[in-house]
Amino acid sequence: MLTNKQIKLINSLHSKKGRSENELFLVEGEKGIQEVIDSDYEIEFLVINVDFQEVFSGISIPTYFVSKEDITKFSTLTINQYGLAVVKCKITPSFTQLDDVILLLDGVRDPGNLGTIIRICDWYGIKQIVLSNDCTEFYNPKVISATMGSFKRVDCNYTDLTAFIQANPLHTVLGADLAGENLHQFTFPTKVFIIMGSESHGISPEVSAMIQQRITIPRFGAAESLNVAISTGIILDHVRRN
Numbered sequence: 001m002l003t004n005k006q007i008k009l010i011n012s013l014h015s016k017k018g019r020s021e022n023e024l025f026l027v028e029g030e031k032g033i034q035e036v037i038d039s040d041y042e043i044e045f046l047v048i049n050v051d052f053q054e055v056f057s058g059i060s061i062p063t064y065f066v067s068k069e070d071i072t073k074f075s076t077l078t079i080n081q082y083g084l085a086v087v088k089c090k091i092t093p094s095f096t097q098l099d100d101v102i103l104l105l106d107g108v109r110d111p112g113n114l115g116t117i118i119r120i121c122d123w124y125g126i127k128q129i130v131l132s133n134d135c136t137e138f139y140n141p142k143v144i145s146a147t148m149g150s151f152k153r154v155d156c157n158y159t160d161l162t163a164f165i166q167a168n169p170l171h172t173v174l175g176a177d178l179a180g181e182n183l184h185q186f187t188f189p190t191k192v193f194i195i196m197g198s199e200s201h202g203i204s205p206e207v208s209a210m211i212q213q214r215i216t217i218p219r220f221g222a223a224e225s226l227n228v229a230i231s232t233g234i235i236l237d238h239v240r241r242n
Contacts, residue, residue: 001064002047002064002066006045006064007074009022009024009086010026010047010074010084010086011074013025013026013086013141014026014076014141016137016140019089019137019139023088023089024044024086024087024088024089025086025087025089025139025141025144026076026084026085026086026087026141026144027084027085027087027144028075028076028077028080028082028083028084028085028141028144028145029077029080029082029083029084029145030082030083031148031149032085032144032145032147032148032149033046033048033082033083033084033085034149035148035149035151035152036085036087036149036152037059037061037085039152040152041087041088041090041152042087042088043061043085043086043087043088044062044086044087044088045061045062045063045064045085045086046059046061046062046063046064046083046084046085046086047063047064047066047070047071047074047083047084047085047086048063048064048065048066048071048082048083049065049066049067049068049071049081049082049083050065050066050067050068051068052082052083053065068081071083071084076141076142077141077145089139092156092157092158093128093155093156093157094157095128095130095155095157098128098168098171099126099127099128100190100191100192101126101188101191101192101194101239102126102128102129102130102171102192102193102194103117103121103126103128103129103130103193103194103196103232103236104129104130104131104161104164104165104193104194104195104196104207105117105129105130105131105132105135105195105196106132106135106161106195106196106197106198106203106204106207107132107134107135107197107198107201107204108131108135108136108196108197108198108199108228109134109135109136109198109199110136110199110228111136111137111140111142111143111146112142112143112146112229113199113227113228113229114135114136114138114140114143114146115142115143115144115145115146115147115151116146116147116229117129117196117228117229117232118143118146118147118150118151118154118156119146119147119148119150120229120232120233120236121150121154121232121236122147122150122153122154123150123233124233124236124237124239124240125240126154126236127153127154127155128154128155128157129154129155129156129157130156130157130159130161130164130193131156131157131158131159132158132159132160132161132204132207133158133159133160135158138151138156138158161195161207161210162206162207162210165193165207165210166210168193170191171189171191171192171193172189172191172192172193172212172213173192173193173195173210173211173212173213174188174192174193174194174195174211174212174213174214174215175194175195175197175203175207175208175211175213175214175215176194176195176196176197176203176214176215176216176217176231176235177202177203177208177211177214177215177216178216179214179216180213180214180215180216181213181214181215181216182215182216182218183215183216183217183218183234183235183238184218184238186215186238187242188238188239188242192239194235194236194239195207195211196228196231196232196235197228198228199227199228215235217231217234217235
């Protein structure tokens with residue numbers, strides 16, 4: 001049976017402050033829980049709907065079975081009747097060894113977009129994302145949920161983007177820009193940083209000044225803009241085609 005202390009801990013992990021102070025985060029829903037169990041993340045304990053007790057009968061992780069109403073009450077998700085995991089945060093990777101293709105995110109604040117971008121990167125085999133310090137938090141429950149388990153396969157590093165670019169001059173710096181070269185006619189370099197800007201403000205002036213080549217997704221209709229996650233997917237698809 002869950003103690004009041006454990007319930008208080010779960011509730012504290014709904015906030016960034018609580019996650020930071022406890023160095024723990026929540027993984028919610030069936031897919032996320034299955035993925036985190038099959039990973040090298042350390043799980044403190046599981047809280048599972050009692051209807052799924054048989055599924056977890058042989059597991060060595062401390063597991064508490066509660067009603068679906070309690071799961072809904074503890075969860076940050078609107079719909080979650082399966083369960084949640086309380087998981088230890090990892091130390092942020094330093095990226096001393098860089099991949100050829102790395103995504104750089106500048107000021108992406110929407111957690112759903114960040115989670116979707118991580119999932120897209122996982123699909124296209126992009127293992128490293130570098131984020132500006134004002135991007136939304138990796139361990140935000142909405143980010144973790146939107147990744148659909150991909151958070152365990154893609155490393156995210158928060159840092160000053162200008163300093164990172166300056167420290168790694170062997171990669172060509174590309175930026176997504178409406179005034180850029182047509183993506184359909186562009187050949188990607190072997191080593192490349194691809195910069196995506198925020199949903200509302202685009203790439204910041206200081207980061208934009210470091211872009212060596214600009215690319216754009218050609219528009220055939222009348223829409224004003226594309227969602228940053230959708231744009232990332234289209235660009236990464238062209239990277240892999242090259």
